[in-house]
Every structure is written in C-alpha cells, then in structure tokens.
Amino acid sequence: xxxxxxxPYVSFYPPFHAVLLGGATALFLGALVSDIAYARTYEIQWxxxxxxLIAGGLxxxxxxxxxAVLGLLPSRRSRQSVLHVVVLAATWILGFLDALWHAxxxxxxxxxxxxxxxxxxxxxxxxxxxxxxxxxFGGTP
Amino acid sequence: xxxLSLTVALSLATALAGCSRExxxxxxxxxxxxxxxxxGLMPDxxxxxxxxxxxxxxxxxxxxxxxxxxxxxLIPRQTLVLPNGDILVAEGxxxxxxxxxxxxxxxxxxxxxGTTQVASGNRLTLLRxxxxxxxxxxxxxxxxxxxxxxxxxxxDNNLYVANQDAVVRFDYRPGQTQARADAPETLALLPSKxxxxxxxxxxxxxxxxxxxxxxxxxxxxTERGMVAEADRALVWEIDAATGMHRxxxxxxxNPTALAIQPGSGQLWAVVNERDExxxxxxxxYLTSVREGGFYGWPWAYWGKNVDERVRPRNPDKVAxxxxxxxxxxxxxxxxxxxxxxxxxxxxxxxxxxVGMHGSWNRADPVGYKxxxxxxxxxxxxxxxxxFVTGFRDDDGTTRGRPVGVTVDPRGALIVADDxxxxxxxxxxxxxxxxxxxxxxxPQPADAASDDATDATPGQGAPEQAPSR
Numbered sequence: 001x002x003x004x005x006x007x008p009y010v011s012f013y014p015p016f017h018a019v020l021l022g023g024a025t026a027l028f029l030g031a032l033v034s035d036i037a038y039a040r041t042y043e044i045q046w047x048x049x050x051x052x053l054i055a056g057g058l059x060x061x062x063x064x065x066x067x068a069v070l071g072l073l074p075s076r077r078s079r080q081s082v083l084h085v086v087v088l089a090a091t092w093i094l095g096f097l098d099a100l101w102h103a104x105x106x107x108x109x110x111x112x113x114x115x116x117x118x119x120x121x122x123x124x125x126x127x128x129x130x131x132x133x134x135x136x137f138g139g140t141p
Numbered sequence: 142x143x144x145l146s147l148t149v150a151l152s153l154a155t156a157l158a159g160c161s162r163e164x165x166x167x168x169x170x171x172x173x174x175x176x177x178x179x180x181g182l183m184p185d186x187x188x189x190x191x192x193x194x195x196x197x198x199x200x201x202x203x204x205x206x207x208x209x210x211x212x213x214x215l216i217p218r219q220t221l222v223l224p225n226g227d228i229l230v231a232e233g234x235x236x237x238x239x240x241x242x243x244x245x246x247x248x249x250x251x252x253x254x255g256t257t258q259v260a261s262g263n264r265l266t267l268l269r270x271x272x273x274x275x276x277x278x279x280x281x282x283x284x285x286x287x288x289x290x291x292x293x294x295x296x297d298n299n300l301y302v303a304n305q306d307a308v309v310r311f312d313y314r315p316g317q318t319q320a321r322a323d324a325p326e327t328l329a330l331l332p333s334k335x336x337x338x339x340x341x342x343x344x345x346x347x348x349x350x351x352x353x354x355x356x357x358x359x360x361x362x363t364e365r366g367m368v369a370e371a372d373r374a375l376v377w378e379i380d381a382a383t384g385m386h387r388x389x390x391x392x393x394x395n396p397t398a399l400a401i402q403p404g405s406g407q408l409w410a411v412v413n414e415r416d417e418x419x420x421x422x423x424x425x426y427l428t429s430v431r432e433g434g435f436y437g438w439p440w441a442y443w444g445k446n447v448d449e450r451v452r453p454r455n456p457d458k459v460a461x462x463x464x465x466x467x468x469x470x471x472x473x474x475x476x477x478x479x480x481x482x483x484x485x486x487x488x489x490x491x492x493x494x495v496g497m498h499g500s501w502n503r504a505d506p507v508g509y510k511x512x513x514x515x516x517x518x519x520x521x522x523x524x525x526x527x528f529v530t531g532f533r534d535d536d537g538t539t540r541g542r543p544v545g546v547t548v549d550p551r552g553a554l555i556v557a558d559d560x561x562x563x564x565x566x567x568x569x570x571x572x573x574x575x576x577x578x579x580x581x582x583p584q585p586a587d588a589a590s591d592d593a594t595d596a597t598p599g600q601g602a603p604e605q606a607p608s609r
Binding site: 042043044045047048051052055097099100101102103104105106107108 | 365449
C-alpha cells in the first residue's frame with residue numbers, strides 16, 4: 001500500500017481503464033451465460049438479456065478502447081499497448097457482429113450468436129490481461 | 142489492422158444483407174416460387190418518403206375515375222358502406238408493444254418515418270353524398286372515444302365495431318349521422334395484451350348471426366415468447382347475440398382483412414406473413430378460411446415449409462399446415478379485402494379487391510397499390526390486375542398507402558389511405574350515381590320495422606345482407 005503512494009506516476013486514468021475492461025468482460029460474459037441458458041431452455045427472455053448485455057458491453061468496451069488508444073501516446077507506447085488496442089478493437093468489432101446476430105428474431109440468433117459470444121468473451125479476457133500488463137496499474141508506464 | 146477489420150466487417154455485413162438486385166421470383170397465385178430463407182446481418186429497410194398529393198391523383202384503369210371524398214382524417218383504416226350509401230370510416234392507430242431488444246429501439250423511429258404523423262383518431266367518421274353527385278358534402282364524427290377501431294360490420298340495426306381490445310355494438314338507424322351519446326355496449330373482449338399486431342379485422346357471416354374477427358400474432362416469429370401467443374394468430378367466431386366465441390381457424394399470422402364471398406358464404410382472409418427470411422419470403426396471401434383449419438404460423442409457412450427459427454419444434458403442427466389458396470407476393474402488406482360485383486363492370490365483376498399497404502423491409506419496395514384478383518368458379522384464377530396505383534414513385538416519394546377497400550353498391554371502390562389521411566372513391570364512369578332509395582332521415586315506421594326484422598336477422602334479401 002505505502003509503496004504505491006511513493007510511486008511518481010499516479011493517475012486517474014489506469015484504474016478507470018481497468019474498471020472499463022473488467023466491466024466489459026463481465027457484461028460479455030453475462031451475455032454468453034444468457035445465450036447458454038436460452039440454448040438450453042428456449043426461454044426467450046434469456047435472448048433479450050443477452051442482447052442488452054452485449055449492447056452494454058459495447059458501450060463500456062468502446063470507452064475502454066478510447067483509453068487504450070490514449071495509451072498509444074508516444075510517451076507510453078509499447079509493444080504490449082499496441083497489441084492491447086488491436087485485441088480490444090477486435091473484441092469490439094466481433095461484439096458488434098454479435099449484437100447484429102442477436103437482433104435476429106427468436107432462434108435465428110442461434111447458434112451463431114452463442115459462438116460469437118464465446119469468441120468475444122475470450123477476446124475481452126485477452127484484451128483485459130494485455131491492458132493490465134501494459135499499464136501496470138498504479139506503477140510507472 | 143483496426144481499419145482493415147472494420148472494412149472487412151462492413152463489407153461482410155453488406156454482403157450478408159441480402160443481395161436482392163436479382164429478378165424477383167414469380168410469386169402470384171397458388172404455387173409461388175419459394176427461395177431458400179435468407180437473412181443478412183443488416184436488415185433491408187427502405188422506408189417510404191411521405192409527400193403530399195398536390196394536384197396529382199392515384200392512377201385508375203380506363204373507364205374509371207378517382208376522387209378524394211374525404212381528407213384530413215385521423216388515420217383512416219377500414220370503411221363500411223351503409224345501406225343508404227353513407228360511408229363509415231374507422232380511424233386510429235393501436236398497439237402498445239414495448240421495445241424488447243436494442244433493435245426495436247433503433248428500428249421503431251425509422252419505421253415510423255414512413256407513416257403518418259397525425260395522432261390516432263379513435264373514432265368513426267361518417268361521409269354522406271345526399272344528392273348522389275359523387276361529392277360527399279357531409280363529413281361528421283359518428284362516434285368518438287373508441288380504442289383503435291378497425292373492423293366494421295352492420296347487421297340489421299346493429300353496427301359492430303372491432304376496437305383493438307373489444308367488439309362493441311352500436312344501435313344504428315338508417316340515416317343516423319351520430320351515434321347515441323351513451324357508450325356502445327361491449328359484445329366481447331378481444332385478446333389485446335401487447336398487441337404487436339393490433340388490427341382486429343371483422344366481418345359478419347352471410348346470415349348475420351356470427352361475427353368473424355382476425356387476431357394477429359404478438360410477434361414476428363415468437364420473439365416475444367410462446368406465452369404471448371396464447372389466443373393469437375387466429376380468427377375468432379363470435380356469436381353476435383351472446384358474445385360467445387371460439388377459434389374458427391388458427392395459424393394465421395396476421396389476418397388483416399376478412400370478407401364473406403357472395404353466393405357461397407365462404408369466409409376469406411388476406412394474411413400478412415412473417416419477415417426476416419429474405420426479400421422473397423414469405424408471401425402474403427389471400428385464402429379461403431376453413432373451419433378448424435391450421436395455416437402454419439409459427440412452425441411452418443406456405444404449407445409445410447418449416448420455419449427453423451421456432452423452438453421447440455412441432456412436427457405435428459407442421460404436418461397439419463394448410464397451404465393457402467393464393468399468393469399475393471412477399472412483403473406487399475395486404476390490409477384490405479372486399480369481393481367485387483357486377484356494379485364494377487364486366488372486367489372487374491368476378492373477383493376480389495386487395496389493398497396493399499406496401500413493404501418497408503425490402504430493398505426493392507412492393508405493394509403500395511390496390512389490385513384486383515380475378516376469380517372463376519369461386520376460386521382465384523389468374524394474376525392480379527393493378528386497379529389503383531400511383532401511390533409511390535420509384536424514387537421513394539410516397540403520397541399514399543392503401544389500407545381498407547370496400548365495394549360501394551353504387552359502382553365504386555372506396556379506398557382508405559392512411560398516409561395522406563384520405564378516402565378515395567374509384568367509380569365507373571357512367572355508373573349509376575342516383576341517390577339511394579332508402580330514406581336518409583330516420584322515420585318512426587322504418588325504425589319499428591327494423592326492430593321487427595331484428596328477431597330474424599337477414600334472411601337472404603339483398604337489402605338485409607350484412608355489410609362487411
């Protein structure tokens with residue numbers, strides 16, 4: 001605890017970025033779980049939940065992407081931060097495709113929506129891991 | 142990489158969005174071509190661009206003329222020609238379906254841009270042409286404070302109105318221009334929860350004892366869940382005397398207009414079919430409605446073609462599905478139906494008129510016209526003939542959208558237009574336009590005799606046959 005206070009680089013930005021990454025991952029994970037529930041029960045409400053969770057995930061992941069792009073400033077840029085942006089952008093794009101897929105009525109959203117949700121969650125986890133690694137929260141960039 | 146991915150994604154989406162530039166298959170008649178289901182990631186939406194009529198008029202066949210007999214209405218949908226020649230117009234907009242998914246929030250305002258911006262009238266307007274010159278000089282509110290009225294039927298002195306939540310009954314006296322102040326009595330409550338498809342089409346049986354009411358599904362294809370579809374996508378038969386009802390036919394996704402075929406007494410319907418299977422699926426249709434028949438929705442379309450979007454599956458119901466009689470084409474949005482008669486001239490004497498509201502989810506828009514489906518020996522025979530066109534230009538400029546169509550026994554077709562809020566009258570040039578023989582003002586003697594006929598409604602005399 002005391003160690004982090006002594007660090008010279010203390011910024012609002014890295015923890016906020018981390019919260020966004022964690023939030024997006026959780027929302028996409030919620031969508032995946034809802035998709036699984038719909039596929040097992042045919043209960044349509046799970047499909048609605050998934051659609052809104054993906055929409056929320058896109059909003060939060062979009063904000064995280066802005067933070068990640070700011071991390072590309074020359075003073076902070078590293079191979080990891082570039083990779084982080086790339087993976088996060090891929091997360092967002094596939095998440096958007098997932099949203100379009102979920103806009104199809106009833107079972108037309110399956111199984112493609114479920115497959116996309118799995119990929120998006122994996123990408124979101126990878127982006128979060130890369131982001132945490134590169135920004136070294138609370139530490140020097 | 143980022144830009145590349147985006148480009149790939151967008152071109153993928155465009156490619157998947159249904160390449161509908163190819164020639165559409167022939168989709169009229171008993172045996173339409175049905176392509177494979179296809180649904181891109183992005184929907185095809187081509188929304189009408191509303192514009193005023195100005196000096197222009199709809200286009201009608203040679204030997205006919207068209208004029209606007211009422212304007213500035215509040216969303217006219219269906220019309221009823223009364224025995225004395227007066228016309229009743231049901232005005233309103235219903236439905237209270239909440240947005241379910243993000244796409245509903247986005248698509249709702251886009252679709253609304255292609256419709257009228259006026260508020261729902263929730264009323265019946267009466268039009269009168271007392272001197273028979275084709276000019277309806279009286280336009281007055283017959284009844285107010287209704288709830289999205291749509292279907293209309295007159296049996297003797299009973300005027301039935303199908304609101305979006307109930308069938309109500311007014312006492313009607315010949316010549317009456319305004320309903321009595323006391324509210325109409327409710328004959329039967331109708332399924333109205335959500336009301337994704339809210340229009341309650343209605344017609345009376347030939348003997349006037351029964352009412353048929355079309356109740357549309359509560360979703361496109363069960364995306365609101367199967368629970369929401371209880372008592373939906375069917376035609377009810379209601380006993381006009383007691384209000385008791387039963388399902389007459391089921392599996393009809395959205396039966397938007399009903400009519401009794403003269404002579405046979407057979408019930409016919411136009412039905413709007415499901416979306417999101419591509420620009421050429423599923424054809425809207427005109428069909429005779431068999432008692433106890435099941436017409437496929439949601440498990441199957443056009444007979445026994447399985448709709449894979451519905452879970453759980455139901456092979457038994459698929460096997461049971463009746464193939465409709467006559468395809469009108471996909472996405473034309475048929476909303477009006479009435480059978481013709483000799484008064485429309487020899488070319489249009491035997492058949493049915495169908496009002497087509499027009500598509501919103503097709504790259505190459507269709508509908509936006511009134512067609513005549515010729516019949517022979519009581520069955521549809523031949524391709525539909527354009528009867529009223531000119532509602533929409535190729536550049537998307539849309540001046541009107543036809544809904545209800547009603548044959549006026551004086552030799553005209555009454556067309557309700559819910560975009561320009563106009564009633565059009567397409568009449569045969571030279572057709573008799575003499576004032577009706579029935580008295581225009583109520584007379585005590587007639588009122589008494591009407592009461593007398595009430596006990597034995599409509600015994601086949603043409604004057605007593607229920608109007609649609």
